[in-house]
Amino acid sequence: MANTVKLIHQDGRLYSYTPERQQAIVVPEGPFHSRIAYSAAHVVCDPLASNDPLSDAQIDWEQTMAYRRYLWSLGLSVAEAMDTAQRGMGLNWSTAKELIRRSIAEAKTVGGQVASGVGTDQLTPGPDVTIEDVVHAYREQIEFVEGEGGRVIIMASRALAACAKGPEDYADVYGTILQHVSQPVILHWLGEMFDPALQGYWGSELIDEAMTTCLQIIKENEAKVDGIKISLLDDQREIDMRRRLPGRVKMYTGDDFNYPDLIKGDEEGYSHALLGIFDAIAPAAAAAMHALDQGDLQTYDALLEKTVPLSRHIFQKPTFSYKTGVVFLAFLNGHQSHFRMVGGMEGARSAQHLSDLFVMADEAGLFIDPDLAAQRMKQTMALAGVE
Template sequence: MSDVRIMLPAPDGGKRTHVLADRSPVHDFTGGPPTSRTVYAAAHVVADPLHDPPGLDWESTLAFRRHLWSLGLGVADAMDTAQRGGGLDWADARELIARSGAEARAVGGALVCGAMTDQLAPTGRWSLGDIAEAYLEQAGWISRSGGTPVIMASRHLAAVARGADDYHEVYGKVLDQVDGPVMLHWLGEAFDPAMAGYWGGADLDRATETVLAILAEHPGRVRGIKISLLDAGREVDLRRRLPEGVAMFTGDDFNYAELIRGDEHGHSEALLGVFDAIAAPARAALARLDAGDLDGYAALLEPTVPLARHLFASPTSAYKTGVVFLAWLNGHQDHFHLVGGAQTLRSVPHLVRLFVLADRAGALADPASAARRMRSFLAVAGFEA
């Protein structure tokens, strides 16, 4: 490919030329699911900004899921990457789960989906029983739709729980009554400040003991737990203490490369929002890992880490903006709009840096097309090349 060059705004207010790398061969990857790791990419949704009120572009949303399945990745749907709790309500999530379930059956794709309590009004004094029933309603819908429920952290529970015993009560009722094994999700306050003190207190060591106790009290009911704390050491410690039959699914979008690789004591599986943005290089890296080629795995995946760390930079909850920006650059949707107008949550300089890091990570499927879209974005922002 001939050189693709683009003029970008520089941090000092000037201009600089960026020369894009050649298209990476990882975007030609074909194959089935990884054999050495279980991996899910948490998928974003595509907004439909041309209707009033705005809704979802269902065809583009589902086409992106088919793209992930075509790479051999599982899909994690209706979770925080899909703006759950940040613009996507239960009514739309319910339809998304049903539609994704039908698509998964059609292609034989793996699917897990987030079960929350967001059908409850955001304010009010909800009982622990109300919260448990809300979880069970959503988990039942997910199971009937063909997915595995991921019992996500509940803002309602975080608001009303008085201590660890309340978490035991709610999770106990849910795990006793769900139809089949589920996954749990520990979402840190970096992703959602409302999750401060989840599991009954601010002390993470005590919170870990609460989680382990709940798992021990319900053997066979939990398939795995996803940890999104951005703390590799704490994840490894918990991973080594999990009961037999419970897998660790990393949600650490900063340290995923080392956590998936693992050590002599084990490894983490993966359920990651960043894999939405780096699906092709991540899948190619996992193929190297399947073959026992650790150097090849590192050569493909480690260049994506600077991109991920920028994507999930503080405020971490704004990472969905960058995920959708990259989906637009890669041609998976026709516009850069998010549900609820969340495209405004990142600055132009942040997205310029994201573009450069995506290029260095081999995450741009068609550099020439991505450059054309980037030029149009910068023109709207008032940048004169």
């Protein structure tokens, strides 16, 4: 068949696979209300730029912005310039500023919601970086985002992780910067599996102690905190923290392994979403949020349960290479004309990994056009020497 693709097993054996022609996921029009759902959005680089794609990649602005318009059209909000956009992995602060500026302006034209990551990545962690430097860097980025009319997500800081002596330094830094934000922000606790440089964040390598410090900071600055996203890939830790948050502070799940149950919640509460996987599974995610609005848990479960094997595959170790799978799926679905990533990250996953991703995405019903997806998968496999 024309859309049959030759793929490769993890053991190196080749096999033929034909995508199923499943009914396309239908996303109801209009907003959903019972949960807030941010998709952390990816970027792609300009494949024809003459600069070095590893040290000085240029963004393909047209296709990067088009994907944000797509996410907004589904009712999803966009979390901009986060780790999914390769922040700290090829996307520097100078380029992130332009990305944030364009995204906020674009959101205003279509009525989309966007919140942007601020951090300290204009600093290079080292022995000469001080706590005062970290505060200044955070404030510079906060002032830029708010000056553009945007909402703020305060990302974890590699520089702070490197120079902090203990929990009191985290309390001082966050207490200072939170007093200078003009509206409540989302805090971001990114686990070391996503960024090894963040090991021991909040002043301890023991999760219980780190969580206690983080919760104390939130309680002392409650009026300035809309919510917190945690990405620890540990659903019970998230539930424990969710139950200890002050009443008005939201939990935003960043758990790309256990998101269906965490968003659905239990008798004591639920999590909202701020997820990189929602970039890859956007139609299923949006349709599931609408089903949740209607109390239709059967449809909600059916939509998201099929995406979990794919998500666990995309976010497998090394977890920080998940961006490759997210961008590859957007390429397969025709949202961009190429598979070129900032920092050459298109090469961060194997042909076997991409083969399994292709099958799992098909099984989850995520291909908009199976023939196009098959054609592009054939191109990918040909580059790997599989004709």
